[in-house]
Amino acid sequence: MEAAMGLMRRIPPKQTETALSALLTLLPHHSSDLLSQVDQPLQVLCDVDHGKEFILCEYNRDADSYRSPWSNKYHPPLEDGALPSLELRKLEVEANDIFAIYRDQYYEGGISSVYMWEDDNEGFVACFLIKKDGSKTGHGRRGYLQEGGWDAIHVIEVGPEEEGVAHYRLTSTVMLSLTTDNESSGTFSLSGSIRRQMDMSLSVAEGHLCNMGRMIEEMESKLRNSLDQVYFGKTKEMVCTLRPPAEVVMRLPDS
Amino acid sequence: MADIEETELSDKQKNEIAKWFLLNSPVGEIQYVAKDVKAILNDDALYNEAASEAFPLYNKSxxxxxxxxxxxxxxxxxxxxxxxxxxxxxxxxxxxxxxxxxxxxxxxxxxxxxxxxPSAYIEEFRCAVDMEILKYVGEAYPKGICSVYCVNGKDVEGPGSDFELAVVISATRLSPQNFCNGSWRSVWNIEFRDEEQLLELKGKLQVGAHYFEEGNVQLDAKHECKDSSIFQSPDDCAITIASIIRHHETEYLASLQDSYSNLPDTTFKDLRRKLPVTRTLFPWHNTLQFSLTKDITKELGIGK
Missing domain, CATH: 3.30.1140.60 (F-actin capping protein, alpha subunit)
Structure with missing residues (x-):
């Protein structure tokens, strides 16, 4: 398992899916560990009742079916599939509505889903998912990207409420890839995945959704910033170390 | 998710998978990947076979x-x-x-x-090009290594026949203590066309970088370009070739820098904006407004 995770840290993030399925075939007895520990690009299904797409993950899966947050039904249909309690389902419905607006404001498109379930120590867990295809042919408003994907997974463990305060532990993963392609500069492709954690104890006066939402918003901005400034910046630095741009440019006489 | 098939994998399939991982290793990291692949295969004979096939390909590419x-x-x-x-x-x-x-x-x-x-006639061209490229690489790449090969017509004894040289530039920087590895590879094929008295240049440039401090981010950039010039004496050919290569590689570097500077405001924005379309943080404290609007639209029957 350690070796498998080691490989996943080195294989180009664009190849995550191929790498994961290769590992699954080599290590079938570790399949549940692999599926839960390796983040892979999110898949979607269409909720037939609502005509709306929803995102698949380990948290809305039961056997080979996935629960849609829109209809609360499993696809393909599954009798006795696990469902959240009525109360939690109410919060889930609200979270899905609000999160869809949040998603639209930041992503100008994309798909989002929120799943919640009770955990063993009187709290609950919520999983917020966003998938955005930013390519020209997808939801890319500006049409710069030949290929471009952003997949975000936010899992929040919410502890039991004590004296009006609850503890939140957020674990977020962002996977992204972007490729531009044009004649003068060829293909330029960046891909990556990073994961971060954030812990907070907050008053629940304004409600769980408000607290979780703010944490996710802050985390997403941080992740976006580190990818943009730090991670992409480091690869740019590397390019400029390999071939420093400072050299005196000797132009051809005709240009 | 579909059930994992319980059928035993054939050794051939395992070999293919092992080679896939090895060949997809980022620059300078194949030894680490090899260690993990070996541990996962848990079969030395199988690993050795895959390694003996994959390493030569990786080293050459x-x-x-x-x-x-x-x-x-x-x-x-x-x-x-x-x-x-x-x-x-x-x-x-x-x-x-x-x-x-x-x-x-x-x-x-x-x-x-x-x-x-190569023959003495070819060697004169090859050697002249090598000298000029060496000079250029010394100036442009702090850790660049270059070679000039004759890839076609190495036995041509004198004017009257075509031949082809290949200029290879490879610059690698491994800096695992800074969690970053990268490489620049250029291959320039130069056809010397005797009849037309022309030089045809085709370049393939490839730049990769891997940054892995608490994450895994990789750059993979490729570019191909073409140019041509006239067939001259070995020394003049060499000067022209080096200057064409310098020109294209400088331009390419500039275009890579442009791609990077376009990221924040154009390319990246198509994935996720820095701020919402409203240009203010999301009003989590007042999400009631959204449900109210929704209720009203529903009541008025103006929704979908």
Whole structure:
């Protein structure tokens, strides 16, 4: 398992899916560990009742079916599939509505889903998912990207409420890839995945959704910033170390 | 998710998977990948077979640079210099290096045989181009290594026949303590067309970088370009070729920098904006407004 995770840290993030399925075939007895520990690009299904797409993950899966947050039904249909309690389902419905607006404001498109379930120590867990295809042919408003994907997974463990305060532990993963392609500069492709954690104890006066939402918003901005400034910046630095741009440019006489 | 098939994998499939991982190793990281692949396969014979097939391919495609014993200089492992699986020509010093692909070391060197080297006529061109490229690479790449090979028509004795040279530039920087590795590879094929008195240049540039501090982010950039010039004396050809290559590579670097500077405001924005369309943080404290609007639209029957 350690070796498998080691490989996943080195294989180009664009190849995550191929790498994961290769590992699954080599290590079938570790399949549940692999599926839960390796983040892979999110898949979607269409909720037939609502005509709306929803995102698949380990948290809305039961056997080979996935629960849609829109209809609360499993696809393909599954009798006795696990469902959240009525109360939690109410919060889930609200979270899905609000999160869809949040998603639209930041992503100008994309798909989002929120799943919640009770955990063993009187709290609950919520999983917020966003998938955005930013390519020209997808939801890319500006049409710069030949290929471009952003997949975000936010899992929040919410502890039991004590004296009006609850503890939140957020674990977020962002996977992204972007490729531009044009004649003068060829293909330029960046891909990556990073994961971060954030812990907070907050008053629940304004409600769980408000607290979780703010944490996710802050985390997403941080992740976006580190990818943009730090991670992409480091690869740019590397390019400029390999071939420093400072050299005196000797132009051809005709240009 | 579909059930994992319980059927035993054939050794051939395992071999293919192992090779896939090895060949997809980022620059300078194949030894680490190899260690993990070996642990996962848990079958030394199988691993050795996959490694013996994958390493030579990886070494050649990454054009790795190895030091020859006894300060005999460096040799680039490239398909252009490959005499056989284990022997690679170093044209500048006319040495043939013996390579251990899996250990990625040069185990010995011998002088090249006459039949392994180009004719004197070709060598004059090759040598002149090598001198100019060496000068250029020394100026442009702090850690660049270059080689010029004759890849076609090495036995041409004089004017009247076509031949082809390949210029290879490989610059690698491994800096695991800073969690970053990267490489720049250029291959320029230059056809010397005798009849048309033309030089046709085709360049393939490839730049990769891997940054892995608490994450895994990789750059993979490729570019191809073409140019041409007139057939002149060896020295003049060499100067022209080096200046064409310099020009294209400088332009390419500039376009890479442009791609980076376009990221924040254009490319990246199509994935996720820095701020919402409203240009203010999301009003989590007042999400009631959204549900109210929704209720009203529903009541008025103006929704979908």
């Amino acid at each position: 990454h054009m790795i640079c190895l030091g020859m014993p006894g300060r005999a200089g460096d040799v680039l492992v490239t398909s252009f210099g490959e005499l056989n699986e284990k022997e690679y020509l170093e044209p500048r010093t006319a040495q043939v290096a013996k390579i251990d692909h899996i250990k990625q070391v040069c185990t010995g060197a011998r002088p090249a045989l006459d039949e392994e080297l």
